[in-house]
Amino acid sequence: MENKQRPVKNPYFAGIILGIVLFAAFALTQGGLGASGALSRINIAITKVFAPEHVDHVSTFAAAAAGDKSALDHASIFLLIGTFVGGMASAFFNKRLKVEVFKGSRITKPQRLFFALLGGIIMGYGARFARGCTSGQALSGGAVLSLGSWAFMFSVFIGGYAVAYFVRRLWLD
């Protein structure tokens, strides 16, 4: 059975779709897109199951879920679920729905997963530090000309390019 993956769309075309979705987000909800806020809320919700009093003590956690408040009762969670569903649907229709590990050719799968986890931790940490992730800060803030978001955007690229050479084994042939 040869189920050929469809090639990805032209990047500018995808960008236009992205821009229209972003505009719709602003027009309908006043705010843009985002993902990291929801991830943080998931973390808080999990923490709350195991250590509810701890959530009340950490100030940034308490803001989202002190007392009876549920960290998951928030619009960002639904945006995240939507992103998940949309990604899955698009992958399905384009025949890219497949269990696999994307990695550079010079590392093993366990190595790749280790670095994915590590990168994720660093990213999650940085996203809270910067009060938003690539979509929440750079994309949304960039479109509404927030100065902080533009400064942030360039520093993400600088951070990435600065380290890229040292981790080239992860990605290059």
Added chain:
Amino acid sequence: MLPIEILSELGKIGGYAVFLLIGIGFGVALELAGFGDSRRLAAQFYFKDMTVLKTMFTGIIVAAILIFLSAAIGILDFSQIIVNKTFLWPGIVGGLIMGVGFIVGGYCPGTSVVAASSFKIDGLTFLVGAIIGTGLFGETVPFFDEFWNSSYTERLLVSDWLGWSIGATVFAIVIMALVMFYGAEKVEEFFKFKGSGKKVSWKITKKAYKIGAAALFTMALLVWIIGQPDLDRKWEIMESKYGPQLDSKEVVISPLEYVKTYNDASLRLVTLDLRSPKAFNEFKIKGSKNANLENLRDAEYVKHLASLPANGLVILIADDYAVAEQAWKYLKVQNVINVYIMENGLKDYNELFADKTIHGEEIDLASPPAELLHLFPEDAYISKIKIVTKKRAGGLCG
């Protein structure tokens, strides 16, 4: 008029459903761009595949053009759009950290969601890591709380920083993006397209690119030429919404209601006295501030009025009703929520209370006591003040 505040418009369930739909659009856009593939994302940092830059900046300029063009023609009120607060240095440091996480892990939070949803194990692993990372931050932020809250500006735009108009800034950003796109194509050509081993569909002709670029250029130019509405044009746009409140005088209150409000400790009253500084110095109500219309046109001046706490209200005093009305309009179009006008300024106020005494003592009209109200029958005035609270949506990153 846009933007709609969907959660108060449709309630929680309907509102969340809209967020879900927007999320689906977001997920589809990211997946279509190929952002579910860490190799493609990482290739950006080796100049092999500039998709990240191209798609991201196309998204930004398309959204910016749509937002500011609709604001220019008056179908969207930009002041109601949430602009990410600027915490300059924490943002820069956080961005650097994220850049490292990006190249080590191969995703950013949004793209890892899409990768995970299409069964990419590395995406799922990254996502789990990111969730852990947000928690670690919450645990450690108390150690550098001060820095994390430093260099803060509520709503600082690139255009403010440059000292340009918003239109000119949008135009400049679009030009910059188009130049970057041209550069990105050249860079890819130079480093060859072999990063993720996939080809891009839709071999778009050079002509199509030129038409696209020309369309963006033209729309950005329009944003610049039309310009963002000033306060007078904003009033024209919003007149149908707020005009009736003025016509029916439902925002014009009696001096008695002013005295009641003045003594209501549960309210945060700001009294703006629009009379001349000379008249103000001769007599003023204690706590009131002298202001003129020029002040109220100044966004910087109005800012604190627009961000009063939920129990805040502004009452305007002017000898000339036309001045009070103009001031009211200026404040309304700048989103000051509870604004009222004292009927006939201080004329009625002084006349009404002129010869009143409490327990035989003269009354200090500069700080009218609540007892004053007992001298009048309860139905002496119609109570008009209704405090409206507007929940400020916090954005999705919080």
